[in-house]
Amino acid sequence: MANNKLRDDALAYHAQGRPGKIEVVPTKPYNSQRDLSLAYSPGVASPCLEIEKNPQDAYNYTSKGNLVAVISNGTAVLGLGDIGPLAGKPVMEGKGLLFKIFAGIDVFDIEVDEKDPEKFIQVVKAISPTFGGINLEDIKAPQCFEIEERLKSELDIPIMHDDQHGTAIISACGLLNALDLTGKKIEDVRIVVNGAGAAANSCTKLYMALGAKLENIVMVDSKGVINTARTDLNDRKKPFATSRNITTLEEAVKDADVFLGLSVADVLTPEMLQSMNHDPIVFALANPNPEIAYDLAMASREDIIFATGRSDYPNQINNVLGFPYIFRGALDVQATCINEEMKIATVYALAELTKKAVPDVVNAAYSVKKLRFGKEYIIPKPLDPRLLTTVAPAVAKAAMASGVARRPITDWEEYDHKLRDLMGLDNKMIRRLYEMARQNPKRVVFSETNHLSMLKAAETAYAEGICHPILLGNEEKIANVARENQISLEGMEIVNLRHDREEERRIRYAKLLTEKRNRQGMTFEEASEKMFERNYFGMMMVETGEADAMITGVFSKYADTIAIAKEVIGIRDGLNHIGAMHIVNTKKGMLFLADTLFNRHPDTEALIDIARLANSTVKFFNYDPVIAMLSYSNFGADKEGSPASVHKVVETLHERYPDMVVDGEMQVNYALNKELRNHKYPFTRLGNKEVNTLVFPNLSSANASYKLLKETGLNDIIGPIQMGLNKPVHILDVDTPVRDIVNMVAVAVIDAIVEENIRLNNLSRIV
Numbered sequence: 001m002a003n004n005k006l007r008d009d010a011l012a013y014h015a016q017g018r019p020g021k022i023e024v025v026p027t028k029p030y031n032s033q034r035d036l037s038l039a040y041s042p043g044v045a046s047p048c049l050e051i052e053k054n055p056q057d058a059y060n061y062t063s064k065g066n067l068v069a070v071i072s073n074g075t076a077v078l079g080l081g082d083i084g085p086l087a088g089k090p091v092m093e094g095k096g097l098l099f100k101i102f103a104g105i106d107v108f109d110i111e112v113d114e115k116d117p118e119k120f121i122q123v124v125k126a127i128s129p130t131f132g133g134i135n136l137e138d139i140k141a142p143q144c145f146e147i148e149e150r151l152k153s154e155l156d157i158p159i160m161h162d163d164q165h166g167t168a169i170i171s172a173c174g175l176l177n178a179l180d181l182t183g184k185k186i187e188d189v190r191i192v193v194n195g196a197g198a199a200a201n202s203c204t205k206l207y208m209a210l211g212a213k214l215e216n217i218v219m220v221d222s223k224g225v226i227n228t229a230r231t232d233l234n235d236r237k238k239p240f241a242t243s244r245n246i247t248t249l250e251e252a253v254k255d256a257d258v259f260l261g262l263s264v265a266d267v268l269t270p271e272m273l274q275s276m277n278h279d280p281i282v283f284a285l286a287n288p289n290p291e292i293a294y295d296l297a298m299a300s301r302e303d304i305i306f307a308t309g310r311s312d313y314p315n316q317i318n319n320v321l322g323f324p325y326i327f328r329g330a331l332d333v334q335a336t337c338i339n340e341e342m343k344i345a346t347v348y349a350l351a352e353l354t355k356k357a358v359p360d361v362v363n364a365a366y367s368v369k370k371l372r373f374g375k376e377y378i379i380p381k382p383l384d385p386r387l388l389t390t391v392a393p394a395v396a397k398a399a400m401a402s403g404v405a406r407r408p409i410t411d412w413e414e415y416d417h418k419l420r421d422l423m424g425l426d427n428k429m430i431r432r433l434y435e436m437a438r439q440n441p442k443r444v445v446f447s448e449t450n451h452l453s454m455l456k457a458a459e460t461a462y463a464e465g466i467c468h469p470i471l472l473g474n475e476e477k478i479a480n481v482a483r484e485n486q487i488s489l490e491g492m493e494i495v496n497l498r499h500d501r502e503e504e505r506r507i508r509y510a511k512l513l514t515e516k517r518n519r520q521g522m523t524f525e526e527a528s529e530k531m532f533e534r535n536y537f538g539m540m541m542v543e544t545g546e547a548d549a550m551i552t553g554v555f556s557k558y559a560d561t562i563a564i565a566k567e568v569i570g571i572r573d574g575l576n577h578i579g580a581m582h583i584v585n586t587k588k589g590m591l592f593l594a595d596t597l598f599n600r601h602p603d604t605e606a607l608i609d610i611a612r613l614a615n616s617t618v619k620f621f622n623y624d625p626v627i628a629m630l631s632y633s634n635f636g637a638d639k640e641g642s643p644a645s646v647h648k649v650v651e652t653l654h655e656r657y658p659d660m661v662v663d664g665e666m667q668v669n670y671a672l673n674k675e676l677r678n679h680k681y682p683f684t685r686l687g688n689k690e691v692n693t694l695v696f697p698n699l700s701s702a703n704a705s706y707k708l709l710k711e712t713g714l715n716d717i718i719g720p721i722q723m724g725l726n727k728p729v730h731i732l733d734v735d736t737p738v739r740d741i742v743n744m745v746a747v748a749v750i751d752a753i754v755e756e757n758i759r760l761n762n763l764s765r766i767v
Contacts (some may be wrong), residue, residue: 076140080427085111103324104757106424109512133158158330166319173350177378182279195262199644261291268292314376329395333405345398437466437749457741506531508539539568549728582719613723628671629664
């Protein structure tokens with residue numbers, strides 16, 4: 001039943017709307033006749049003639065420098081085998097999607113109906129001028145070896161068969177870190193490789209490039225140990241033949257330090273594992289089921305370091321950690337190839353990243369505990385946003401050092417900014433939030449589910465797997481709305497707070513609220529009445545820990561709702577104000593806007609709190625906050641009104657919080673145009689940094705700005721994100737669309753996960 005559901009969902013996903021997963025979009029203006037005459041005839045002749053004179057100018061005038069071909073003949077598609085090029089097209093489109101969302105690289109997927117290696121090579125060579133790089137995919141061994149080697153020797157663009165090298169690079173990162181943890185040296189360890197295909201060949205070669213000794217390596221294929229006594233070995237296996245007098249996997253793993261499985265499920269037994277050396281390193285990478293089941297392996301030995309290819313266990317060997325960023329770095333220096341130096345640079349970059357402190361946003365994605373370098377974290381997580389800015393520069397530097405870069409990078413700070421800008425070119429943040437929430441879904445109260453949009457949002461959020469919805473309202477009304485609109489209520493808890501069965505909880509909540517507010521005039525009778533109101537009741541569920549987060553505000557006035565939140569949830573220690581932030585996804589990158597909802601005419605102390613909250617919230621989303629305090633004048637030009645107030649705020653922030661990157665007061669064009677700002681006001685503390693956070697002087701300017709950006713339809717908007725309450729209660733705009741509500745549910749779940757981490761570790765959220 002579950003498999004049928006997955007099949008139906010997958011087919012619907014690929015077919016719904018516009019079939020497929022990728023599209024081509026224009027990157028230049030095309031609205032006027034002049035635009036079209038420049039794009040095509042007669043204007044297009046000019047770049048054509050320039051490229052004829054100098055072929056390298058194709059990188060200046062065409063998309064070649066950011067375009068990769070994902071090419072396959074469909075002979076070894078995932079675990080499906082030789083299903084042909086057309087049947088493999090969904091996989092190639094998927095690879096294109098990963099290139100785009102992780103590294104901003106455009107892709108044409110090309111399925112070639114040709115199994116003969118020589119003819120396939122000629123086809124790829126013939127179309128290669130179109131591309132800046134070629135990713136060979138799902139081509140069976142041994143043909144894949146010849147195809148890649150020939151194309152690398154005959155073309156002058158980056159080429160990589162990811163099935164071979166991706167697994168090698170990522171597993172090599174895990175191996176180096178595992179050896180570091182066990183105190184073993186790569187040149188000393190005994191390695192068993194079970195499998196002798198393309199990936200096994202590439203892994204073994206890369207391990208040797210990192211220092212592993214050939215005499216310490218035993219490779220095993222379906223017929224047994226590859227040894228010098230065998231007469232059936234092809235040229236790809238012969239170099240790895242051992243002279244040891246062993247024939248079986250059982251004999252090979254005895255006293256081995258490392259087992260690398262690239263074969264089939266269940267070939268490694270607990271007894272074999274127990275015969276290995278102390279602190280064994282076992283990478284069981286057969287998919288979907290590893291060479292030994294995770295639970296069985298962990299029960300067999302306490303000293304094991306274990307990795308698989310699966311996302312539901314620690315230490316996933318996942319190729320997506322490598323190929324997008326390797327090609328990104330190679331393209332950015334116009335490398336003529338992807339060489340061993342670039343692969344090894346990737347290995348070391350990934351290994352070092354694993355040892356660095358993990359941002360809260362990554363911790364939230366995978367566990368309520370804090371990820372740190374150790375036996376269950378030897379490889380970075382695929383959702384770590386630092387991968388792009390870590391791996392791509394390492395690859396680019398290796399290409400330059402090894403002499404294969406045609407356009408070296410000279411300003412690495414500028415390159416870092418470029419990569420960070422790429423992270424804002426799509427809805428990557430939203431996608432990442434969903435993935436994180438799915439790892440640890442929380443109980444989210446929906447307070448207005450008698451209304452269609454909130455009920456649809458709850459259904460969607462549950463279907464996305466990002467939360468466990470708790471619906472407040474009359475069950476009959478909710479059922480009627482659901483039935484009329486074909487909404488499934490499966491998996492959702494409905495709480496009718498007016499039911500007699502909720503009396504005990506209403507009384508308990510009223511007592512708690514009375515204790516909390518008795519010095520502000522709250523009586524038990526008054527608190528009891530309030531427990532019949534959904535916002536009071538729902539927030540008390542969050543306050544008591546009977547729910548983790550709450551979404552409200554779609555059909556109620558925010559002023560009334562925030563007043564309840566202040567009573568029930570309260571403002572964080574060290575603050576006197578709360579705020580709201582909207583995140584705008586622009587072509588220049590992410591912009592964080594505050595305060596967009598709560599403080600009408602903030603005074604000096606309110607603006608200071610808003611700036612501090614904005615600083616903390618931007619860090620929560622794993623960005624380095626660079627804050628501009630906005631006004632209609634610049635740096636003291638107007639001595640009265642709001643500019644003077646903002647001027648005082650900036651002085652105070654500089655004095656109290658010298659580590660904050662903030663300056664102002666300034667007009668928005670100076671905030672967002674660093675060249676203009678640096679030319680006229682070179683003294684600012686913002687330096688050459690791109691501003692990503694705008695703090696407005698009042699609610700009118702902030703609210704109008706984000707709504708103007710939203711209504712243009714050119715930008716994705718996330719928000720409003722509440723800042724400053726003690727618990728994750730998020731109050732939305734009136735009439736927020738369903739998809740925006742679901743996006744905020746994902747934010748609320750991440751907020752709840754991080755809040756839990758902070759509570760467990762006794763940390764502070766305010767910076």
